[in-house]
Amino acid sequence: MAEVSESNTGQDEKRRRRSRKGEARRTEILSAAMQRFAEDGYQNSAIGDVARDVGLSLPGLLHHFPTKVDLLLAILDKRDLECESFIGPYRSDLRGLLKGMVEVFRRNAEMIEVVRAFAILNAESLMKGHPAKAWFLDRATQLQNDIAATFDQAVTDGSIDGKIDGKAMAAELIAVMDGLQMLWLRDPARFDMVGGLEAYISRLLASLGLEG
Amino acid sequence: MAEVSESNTGQDEKRRRRSRKGEARRTEILSAAMQRFAEDGYQNSAIGDVARDVGLSLPGLLHHFPTKVDLLLAILDKRDLECESFIGPYRSDLRGLLKGMVEVFRRNAEMIEVVRAFAILNAESLMKGHPAKAWFLDRATQLQNDIAATFDQAVTDGSIDGKIDGKAMAAELIAVMDGLQMLWLRDPARFDMVGGLEAYISRLLASLGLEG
DNA sequence: GTCTATATCTTGATAGAC
DNA sequence: GTCTATCAAGATATAGAC
Structure with missing residues (x-):
């Protein structure tokens, strides 16, 4: 509580560590996933399809978002920032x-x-x-x-x-x-x-x- | 158009043909399915669970409703009648x-x-x-x-x-x-x-x- | 960062006996 | 009307190579 910057350190650190290319990929993936979720919802979407949408294999996608839930939460977080x-x-x-x-x-x-x-x-x-x-x-x-x-x-x-x-x-x-x-x-x-x-x-x- | 009873013959016939026991089962199944759908939605519910809820095997349930979609439509039809x-x-x-x-x-x-x-x-x-x-x-x-x-x-x-x-x-x-x-x-x-x-x-x- | 291969699970549906 | 056995498909996730 002493300093404002004390909270949320983990996230920033993670983001800093990622390469420019990785960051771009993440953005691509989030966008593609949102389009999928918009059609079929979360539960009924296959992340394998999302992977193909961005020209990646499924394990390739899972390198960026280790689980399907991580992908969903990343989308929600992004929305939080946009709507703050x-x-x-x-x-x-x-x-x-x-x-x-x-x-x-x-x-x-x-x-x-x-x-x-x-x-x-x-x-x-x-x-x-x-x-x-x-x-x-x-x-x-x-x-x-x-x-x-x-x-x-x-x-x-x-x-x-x-x-x-x-x-x-x-x-x-x-x-x-x-x-x-x-x-x-x-x-x-x-x-x-x-x-x-x-x-x-x-x-x-x-x-x-x-x-x- | 000549007589009121002319429409809807197929449905009535089907219903007449079913045994009392079968009718009761159908009602049980519809009720159980609705409870499942209320928790997990349609797409994410497993009809196998519905079957177990009414003490039936999956093929046992599928005898009454040949496919999952049939089960859903039966629920909607019932609602139509209730809300007419x-x-x-x-x-x-x-x-x-x-x-x-x-x-x-x-x-x-x-x-x-x-x-x-x-x-x-x-x-x-x-x-x-x-x-x-x-x-x-x-x-x-x-x-x-x-x-x-x-x-x-x-x-x-x-x-x-x-x-x-x-x-x-x-x-x-x-x-x-x-x-x-x-x-x-x-x-x-x-x-x-x-x-x-x-x-x-x-x-x-x-x-x-x-x-x- | 990305891939191939694979393990594992769950589901809807069918075949055929009783 | 109900069951056992079985199948085929599709999903998430992991292991390990490149």
Whole structure:
């Protein structure tokens, strides 16, 4: 606890030790694996196929990620890094947060494979003993807490009605986003995920007295 | 088309031919399989385990359901029958429909294994080539159309604002229900799925001018 | 870092007896 | 209707050479 750099040393060291070529391979593999997981889920994907996708034999792949679970966790870790600053910029302002979520959806609509992979993994992680169970639970909890805090602060501010329950509103928001994503994934051509979220949020803002 | 009894003859005939004992076994198997699917999903469940659950060998089970897919489809068919009159009673009245959905949720909250099985299968069916893909798509489409029709009729009635888009509202409703269910499944002890839906729907009714 | 070869396990499904 | 025996396929993972 004395210094910030004390935690996480192992990871950095490992990364430093790896060669440039090895690092590139790892990236290739992660990308290919995500595409596979997006189609068949984690449990039903064969890492041998991933290996072939990047022109490697199975033991060749296992040199970089010793087990299938390691590969999955590496994908989740990467996502963690990418999304770390997801909520941050919007955290303070409720209106900004809600508008920001629409922007996230708009961006997601352009990366269907990634969204599909994480939606499938998310659902899959409900299954008993799934290796990504804890990760998705933690992530949902943290997201809910962040959103709830913004709602609660808006109540404290007096900018919205004191009756509303931040935790519950956050849960509802997450539910709507997850649900809309699933509808979109089932029929991407016909369902307008972004429009669906916009409609929900603008009605929400109106009912909170924050319209405009 | 001349007589009502003309359709569906094959199924009835098959059912008539089966012995009482065989029918009982089938029911046992379907129930056991659903529990397995609720924990591990379809793809990751071994029908050999299902067989043992009901005290049967694998070939013994395969006598009743020749393939794993047959077993899955039998479960879905059964659900179809059980849910056929799900929307029916409420179809005409929008307020009734929304209140009815809360009731369905209340009932579902008492049957977590069944809900879990169908939520998992629903998510799983997003995967490429999944045998239940068509079933869940059809079901979602039909549900959306039914709900949308009720919204549209309320618009025609003049009981709600003419600006609202029935199809979109129906999609949102389905998204909320699916999303809340997933949050509940991830942490059944702490998350109040019924309360969540009630809150959403009462806010929706208020914004439609139908509160009370 | 990457490969060949192989061990081991699990699964869905079949054949054929009772 | 149920079983034993068996098969073929596909998966993860390891050993050891290059």
